Amino acid sequence: MADTKKLAIIASQGTLDWAYPPFILASTAAAMDMEAVIFFTFYGLPLLKKEIDAKVSPHSNPAMPMKMPFGSKEFQSFNWPVPNVVSGNMPGFDNMATMLMKETFKKKGVATIEQLRGMCQEFGVRFIACQMTMEVFGFEKEEFIDGVEYGGAATFLEYAADANISLFI
Amino acid sequence: MSEMTSNMELNCEGLNCPLPILKTKKAIDSLNSGEVLKMTATDPGSVSDMASWAKRTGHEVIAHTEAGNVHTFFIQKK
Numbered sequence: 616m617a618d619t620k621k622l623a624i625i626a627s628q629g630t631l632d633w634a635y636p637p638f639i640l641a642s643t644a645a646a647m648d649m650e651a652v653i654f655f656t657f658y659g660l661p662l663l664k665k666e667i668d669a670k671v672s673p674h675s676n677p678a679m680p681m682k683m684p685f686g687s688k689e690f691q692s693f694n695w696p697v698p699n700v701v702s703g704n705m706p707g708f709d710n711m712a713t714m715l716m717k718e719t720f721k722k723k724g725v726a727t728i729e730q731l732r733g734m735c736q737e738f739g740v741r742f743i744a745c746q747m748t749m750e751v752f753g754f755e756k757e758e759f760i761d762g763v764e765y766g767g768a769a770t771f772l773e774y775a776a777d778a779n780i781s782l783f784i
Numbered sequence: 785m786s787e788m789t790s791n792m793e794l795n796c797e798g799l800n801c802p803l804p805i806l807k808t809k810k811a812i813d814s815l816n817s818g819e820v821l822k823m824t825a826t827d828p829g830s831v832s833d834m835a836s837w838a839k840r841t842g843h844e845v846i847a848h849t850e851a852g853n854v855h856t857f858f859i860q861k862k
Binding site for chain 2: 642645647648724734
């Protein structure tokens with residue numbers, strides 16, 4: 616197709632909440648017959664690992680609603696006020712919040728990160744891992760899923776120069 | 785309203801963005817040109833999303849109805 620639109624995304628964050636936008640947008644773009652590339656750099660790089668271990672941290676997200684995925688509708692709607700001294704100091708708080716968020720997403724029919732990542736690959740979205748970040752943080756190619764390309768800033772920019780949509784996430 | 789015919793049915797009820805779009809894309813890919821997919825969804829956002837998806841891909845939403853919370857789309861492959 617002569618008029619294929621192109622989407623270029625830099626995924627720089629690796630927490631559960633920030634893992635969603637790159638995979639949602641890239642998979643949807645591909646479903647809309649666009650070309651899509653995600654360049655994974657810095658904290659976004661672990662999203663290419665075979666086992667994704669993304670968590671969410673309410674302590675560093677003051678606007679994040681703290682809600683329960685079970686109980687009556689009123690109970691689920693209640694936004695629990697959690698003081699920073701609790702969210703920052705209570706061992707396992709992030710794990711609990713992560714579990715609650717995953718459960719909420721599941722109940723609401725939202726795909727998992729793994730599912731969206733799989734759809735991206737199925738639809739031909741290209742994943743590029745930042746080679747420099749791999750060196751700095753000590754990642755090995757064996758830790759990542761198959762089908763990943765490796766490159767640097769120039770590799771991304773060469774593609775992004777012709778992109779219709781470029782996003783830094 | 786007379787019942788429309790479809791070549792394939794896809795149930796996306798209970799699923800949220802972007803799954804109805806992604807599953808619709810997969811289903812459409814498996815059809816031949818001119819064939820019709822019947823897709824049902826409960827995601828209120830799917831109304832706007834299906835229209836945008838169709839506009840971009842060239843497939844046509846030939847009918848959309850709503851009953852209760854369920855949206856039914858008939859999509860013809862280009």
